[in-house]
Amino acid sequence: MSEDIAALIADVDEERTLAAVASALDAGTDPLLLVEALRHGMSSVGERFEAREYFLPDLILSADIFNQATALIEPRLEGGSGPSRGGVVIGTVQGDIHDIGKNIVATMLRCSGYDVHDLGVDVPPAAFVGKVKETGAGLVAMSGLLTFAFDSMKETVQAFADAGLRDSVKMMIGGGPVNETVLDYCGADAYGKDPSEAIRLAGALIDAALPLGSQTRSRPT
Amino acid sequence: MKMTKRLFENDTMTAEERLQAVINLQVPDRVPSSPFIYYFAAKYAGITVHELWSERKRYLAAIDKCFDELGPWDAYYPVNPRYPEIYTLIMPMKARWPGIDLPPDSICQLLETEVMKAEDYAWVSEMAGKWGRLSYVGFFLRMIARAWDHIDEGFGAFTYAVPRMVHHLAGWRLEFDSWRRRGVTTLYGFLPEVAFDSFSLARGLMPFVKDCRVRPEEVARAAEDLTEGYYFITRVICALMGIPRAQLFLHRSSNDFLSPKMFNELAFPSLKSLVDRLVAAGIQVVLHCDGNWDLNLEKLRELPAGNCIVEFDGPSNIFLAKEVIGDRMCIMGDVPPDMLCLASVSEVDEYCHRLIEEVGKGGGYIMASGCEVPPNARPENVRAMLGSVTKYGYYGTKPREQSPIPEPHTMPT
Incomplete structure (x- = not known):
């Protein structure tokens, strides 16, 4: 069955x-x-x-x-839908309200067993940090379609560093113009080209069950 | 008014002759350029986006500044709506506008809401049967009334939108004439979103995806039924603008949004009907292909040869496109937005050189940004992109440094 x-x-x-x-x-x-x-x-x-x-x-x-x-x-279900694979805080970064890609990734993450905390669109860095503090989520997923989003992603990564959380949180980015160059620019850990890759990366970053692929990088020191 | 001025001393063609040569898949004197510049002009000129769209003289001055300091370019890429509501007559979506709903220096952001309902497909087909060549007007008057709270349906939408559209087009015509006097041609005279993609935008992606599963024939038929209206409005406006070229936006038909099967069966038939009719009427077509089109390229070969420009924005493999459709269509693009924002001048120069050498081989290529030059692009990168056409783009002559021929011009008022 x-x-x-x-x-x-x-x-x-x-x-x-x-x-x-x-x-x-x-x-x-x-x-x-x-x-x-x-x-x-x-x-x-x-x-x-x-x-x-x-x-x-x-x-x-x-x-x-x-x-x-x-x-x-x-x-x-009496005891919930089974063990969670971990918490993910997701949102479209500040200055951008595009949410198609973010919503699809959020749904796919839920389908894959993650606790997803969706902050919506135009999310300031402090809101990402606050939600991670509140939930203890180990992964932050940032989405953006505009090139303005590059700076917002970078500021969000910096906000986690300023809050002393950067070493305990993995951060991934995605969206139309995002690529290796943008990843280097904003200092996140990985980027996904599409929703499916985002799910695979979430698994790699949270579970450490899969070897990190070519689209992940060592955290900057 | 015939164009006579040449932009550079080594040019042997006017910008219009050059554009015609590449569309016709002939070898021009050099690679032409046509950057999509709008929001970037505001940032570069030091004005807000609100000032850019609401104060026409400031828009014109900002574009002139880009042209004079970073260009020149061969073909002007007009995207400036004189009224926010005009935008809805092209892309039927609710939007947030800088200076209205957003801070003045934001950029316009489109909202995924259901402006169009599922039952509207049947209405579209019925309305198109009655309105015929005016069906574009009928469709968009309903959409504009739903997208803007202050616009009534029916006659109210007509009296609101039509005078503003006429005012907008009159401004365009003056701009195009001004560019022509400067030796710059205009890429197109009208820029509709094709019907299938308009439905996707107006319904919102999630409902539209379900429509394509639940009522595919109804969606495709409604798009096909609007062909007459699209053809008529495009032909009329191109004639009024004096530009026998139309840009067709295809924001939602790439492999990022549709499977090749869905594209072939649902989206392509109405696209082909429209392109065939426009080309038969002497109107060349620019297909604005956002997203990844790699798996749709073969299908595009069915469109009329030597009459279409296919514009890519980065995700498509433009070098593959040259192999697959380069013998039938002119290719345009695709310096990626992230490169214009984050890369060095030498990296941009290197990429543009490759585009010219490979995609521009034998003609049939237009240098351009991948979709729009982003507002936060580095000006020196935009200059490198536009300068590459004289540095590397002459056919049969060695690259050499040159300055554009200066000529003062009068701005339209």
């Missing part, structure tokens, strides 16, 4: 995924197993996206299916 659900959401089949989840719940399947199956399927979606078999619409639609499915499951 779980394998079917993983395959169905991986195929972005909304109707059959939701029907399978409802059926499994009625049959008494452990809700945590269903959540895990959905996450497994979402992981396959990410792999197909990286292989350019899937595109942005597939990410958006599969995340929407995931959210609908977990809404069905949540009432049956």
